[in-house]
Amino acid sequence: MPGWADLYAWQVERDNGTPLFRQIYLQVRSAILSRTFPPGTKLPSTRALAQLLSVARASVVAAYEQLFAEGYLLGKIGAGTYISADLPEPVELPRRLSRPTAPRRPAPRPVRDFSEFGDEAAQTDVRPFNPARLLVDARTVEVWRKLSNHALREFDARHLGYSDPRGFIELRTVICEYLRAARAVRCDPEQIIVTSGTQQAIDIAIRVLLDRDDEVWVEDPGYPLTHRALAAAGATVRFIPVDAQGVVVAAGIKAAPRARAAFVTPSHQYPTGVVLSMARRIELLAWARKTGAWIIEDDYASEFRYSGRPLASLQGLDDGERVLYFGTLNKALLPGLRIGYAVLPRPLLRSFVNARCLIDRQPPSLDQMVVAEFMRQGHLASHIRRMRLRYREQRDTLAAELTRRAGHRLAVELPDQGMHLVAYLADGQSDIAIEDAARRNGVVVRPMSRLYKTVRPRSALMLGFAGFPRPLIIPAAARLAEVLEQASRPGRRRALRRARS
Ligand SMILES: Cc1ncc(COP(=O)(O)O)c(C=O)c1O
Known part of the structure; x- marks a missing residue:
């Protein structure tokens, strides 16, 4: 079986003044001393190396003989040649090649910014009520396994190479049918790009749409990963308030009338859950049309609507092609999937495709095959139907338990x-103090x-209900109610305040 040494880019030059056997000797020795090949590595046979270098075998034999004589190699020519385990320490590299000492300079801004942006521990916490979690039932897991096995069996030359950066046409076609319906x-399907999720779509939008110093609207409060991605890109972010009708478009126009783009969550504002009213939708589209701004519609989790008619997308109202529509299967199905999609206005299509290609070329073939088949056979629709019922039941359980046990301490809003x-805290309790106390009691809450x-x-408090079956929700809600009760005792509240300050 070939080893790494067979794949190494061995090279010799003819007529460069150094005999071929010496060039080979120097190259092998240098690879040994630099530990490119560690002790014990099997070298190619003299015949194989001679063939690789297109030289006479005698040249390789001469080089290997010298290396044997100097103790670099073990074994016997013709019977396996290995690098000796008993070697001098690697020689010092010449000074000009050694690692330069770093000049005294502050770290670049992005190094500092990115170090502050992450909260991956918050995403992966398995305890209730981490909003990042969701459930996948046995039926979906079973179908997924079956389709994955099938996709593996079907995997052939078509799937091995580079492919369309927009994603397979089969997948874009089923996504398109789903989104229309x-x-x-x-x-x-031509307007759709398969992404690794909303986050990648946001990243591409920022790269493609924003010039240096362009202003951008975001919702306040809003989705922190959008805020952070924009901040990391150095955009001039304008925070636009949200009221009971969604983002206040008039406030946006006042603060930044010439903004290049607006990042919004119209169907279910993050984090408040407010739906953008029809009047505001029309106002937002009119502003975009008039000024040439782009609207980025993040339609996350719109699959899970529990009452009332599902609202059509903002993109569907837009006849001026100002809206970029982003959706994600990471919420509709499972976050580990990492597949989402962007529907783009035609004038932006080419730039988006090229940007996507520069970032990571294309979506993974096997995953695309499985998702396309999952959707084509109707499993996504039935998964959503089943999960919608289940999540609604979990939502109702959580709301009822919290209201029953702690209704005087918080006002629970039932999202559609x-x-x-979202549970609003009464009498000035700090959500950040409650977060700490709840965590110590095994309950995860996000302070809004x-x-x-x-x-x-x-x-x-933002409380996720999708990821936790009822038997987990009930005791966790009781623990949270106890935390709220304790935190409201006068002595305790003073202590919490002291701990915070
Ligand atoms: C507002 C919002 N958009 C999008 C997403 C999903 O992002 P992704 O597809 O990158 O997992 C989430 C997940 O929590 C979200 O809260």
Whole structure:
């Protein structure tokens, strides 16, 4: 079986003044001393190396003989040649090649910024009520396994190479059918790019749409990963307040009338859950049309609507092609999937495809095959139907338990859609203090006040219900109610305040 040494880029030059056997000797010795090949590595046979280098075998034999004589190699020519285990320490590299000492300079801004952006521990916490979690039932797992096995069996030369950076046409076609039917999106498969999820779509949008110093609207409070991606890109972010009708378009026009883009969550504002009213939708589209701004519609978790008619997408209302529609199967199915999609206005298509290609070429072939088949056979639709019922039951259980046990301490808002609910804290309790106390009691809550940037924060807990069956929700809600009770005792509240300050 060939080893790494057979794949090494061995090279010799004819007529460069150094005999061929010596060039081979020097190259092998240098690879040994630099530990490119560690002790014990099997070298190619003299015949194989001679063939590789197109030289006479005698040259390789002469080089190997010298290396044997100097103790670099063990074994016997013709019977396996190995690098000796008993070697001098690697020689010092010449000074000019040694690692330069770093000049005294502050770290670049992105190094500092990115180090502050992550909260991956918050995403992966398995305890209730982490809003990032969701459930997948046995039926979906079973179908997924079956389709994955099938896809592996079908895997052939077509899937081994580079492919369309937009994603396989089979997948874009089923996504397109789904979006037209379920979200009233106006599209054809040509306008769709398969991404690794909303986050990648946001990243591409930022790269493609924004010039240096362009202003951008985001919702306040809003989705922190959009805020962070924009901040990391150095965009001039304008935080626009949200009220009971969604983002306040008039405030946006006042703050930044010439903004290049607006990042919004119309069907279910993150984190408040407010639906963008029809009047605001029309106002937003009119502004975009008039100024040439782009609207980025993040339609996350719109599959899980529990009451009322599902609202059509904002993109479906747009006849001026100002809306970029982003959706994700990471919420509709499972976050580990990492597949989402962007529906793009035609003038942006080429730039988006090229940007996607520069970032990571294309989506993975095997995953695309499985998802396309999963959707084509109707499993996504039935998964959504089953999960919708289940999530609604979990939502109702959580809301009822919290209201029953702690209704005097918080006002629970029952969302019509999505995977988390918001419980507003009464009598000035701090959501951040509750977060700490709850965590010590095995309950995860996200303080909503952290998501406000310029607007006066409201103290509220974001509680995910999608990821936890009822038998987990009930005791966790009881523990949370106990935490709230304890935190409201006067002595305790003073202690919490002291701990915070
Ligand atoms: C507002 C919002 N958009 C999108 C997503 C999904 O992002 P992704 O597809 O990158 O997992 C989430 C997940 O929590 C979200 O809260």
